Amino acid sequence: MKFTTVLFAITTFLGAAHAVGLANAVPAPQPEIIDIADMKLRVRGTSPPPPSPNKREYETVE
Numbered sequence: 001m002k003f004t005t006v007l008f009a010i011t012t013f014l015g016a017a018h019a020v021g022l023a024n025a026v027p028a029p030q031p032e033i034i035d036i037a038d039m040k041l042r043v044r045g046t047s048p049p050p051p052s053p054n055k056r057e058y059e060t061v062e
Helices: 004-024 036-045
Strands: none
Touching: none
């Protein structure tokens, strides 16, 4: 009985150590760099809004 408990404890410890080792081996994903210069200009209102399309551009010619 005591042997089984010790074997279980050692196996659990080695499994946890293996999982931690795998987690540390995987490189962390790099954050995506977003250029917010255009967004800041639009928020301040220094750039004109994009032109709205005319209705005629979407009408089909029959």
